[in-house]
Amino acid sequence: MSSASLGFFDSGVGGLTVVRAVQELLPAENILYLGDTARLPYGSKSPETIRQFADEDVRFLIARGVKAIVVACNTATAHALPSLHEKYRIPILGVIEPGVEAALACPHALRIGIIATRGTIRSHAYQHALALRRTGLMIHGQATPLLVPLIEENWLDHPATRQVLKTYLDPLIEKGIDTLMLACTHYPLLIPVLREILPADVRLVDSATTCAEHLKVELSRLGLLEPSAREGTLELHLTDLSEEFEALARQFLLKSPGRIHRATVGG
Ligand code: DGL
Secondary structure, three states, X not given: OOOOOEEXXXXXXXXXXXXXXXXXXXXXXXXXXXXXXXXXXXXXXXXXXXXXXXXXXXXXXXXXXXXXXXXXXXXXXXXXXXXXXXXXXXXXXXXXHHHHHHHHOOOOXXXXXXXXXXXXXXXXXXXXXHHHHOOXXXXXXXXXXOHHHHHHOOOOOOHHHHHHHHHHHHHHHHOOOOEEEEOOOOHHHHHHHHHHHOOOOOEEEOOHHHHHHHHHHHHHHOOOOOOOOOOXXXXXXXXXXXXXXXXXXXHHHOOOOOOEEXXXXXX
């Protein structure tokens, strides 16, 4: 079982930021990635629909014999992780706990801004997890629904993206945030533009690296770490294929994604 693949899923390519961190930390692991591009975005859907999609994504991965699953999507983690834990016995990790841990790794973090999909902000999953761990925090959640379509369009360094980001970030900057949580797995691709817009002393936090560390601890605890030393494989499955996907996936992975398969989930 330890040589089986790790399964990841997201609504699109965003979860590849988590895959990249896992490839860096656990290079021997084989990875099977599902991007539900046909039904993206998840962030504007109702909690019930997100739970249904997440359940179908998990079933797709389990049917392919994965040994553990990473919900590489904040929206799906926020709304579906508890029900997935109830329903399935396979280890399933989300990205919210690791993100919160990364944000609070700095003892001076006090005014925390969160940018995320509408679904994640409305779930209050981050706000609750932060407040449980540290008292006296000032937490400002900002839904940023236009960012995922702009990123999926590969408009990473585009005047329109810059303008949209400024509009979203101004209220957070006015509140004097010291930390900005990128609470959507797509957003790390915007880090260069974010750095230009935000005051230099605002710390940017995403969950990818901490999530990879959590995964390593969990796999090792369960005796599921890949035993071989050779480089692991990456298999990408998407529910809708677009011509732009390969270029976009390369931006996320910093290398070619290889062959991309068409997937059918649910139904
Ligand atoms: N990448 C997903 C997340 O982390 C959001 C994308 C979407 O809205 O579908 O929340």
